Amino acid sequence: MSFLGKLWRGEYPLWVHYWIYGVVACFAxxxxxxxxxxxxxxxxxxxxxxxxxxxxxxxxxxxxxxxxVALRGVWLSAEDYAGHQFWKLLAKFSVIMMCIKIIKYSYVWFASLGLL
Known part of the structure; x- marks a missing residue:
């Protein structure tokens, strides 16, 4: 549970959160x-x-x-990021865009099942 707790609280470095737990794990x-x-x-x-x-x-x-959990972790890790502001904003922007994409495709999927 320590792994998920650290992921939830955004305690990994931003690059680890974004690329490993965000991009690679979510793609898998x-x-x-x-x-x-x-x-x-x-x-x-x-x-x-x-x-x-x-x-x-x-x-x-x-x-x-x-x-x-992964998206929240990326957001919180970006909050604590001490590097260049560009990477912080880009990580947060990608979380926002992913949330929009999830909402859009959830709507399309539920509509295709006749639930909406």
């Missing part, structure tokens, strides 16, 4: 989500449930939670 989560989505969709009609469905469900639940 997204790739895993897309991969499992592609495997789950054809199997839903057959009613078969297995490990891929469980992985998809876990990614669906915990992926957004991790993203929230």
């Amino acid at each position: 989560l997204f790739a895993a989500f897309v991969f499992t989505w592609a495997k789950v969709m054809p199997r839903l009609s057959s009613g078969a449930a297995g490990g891929v469905e469980l992985a998809f469900f876990l990614l669906f639940l915990f992926g957004p939670c991790y993203l929230l």
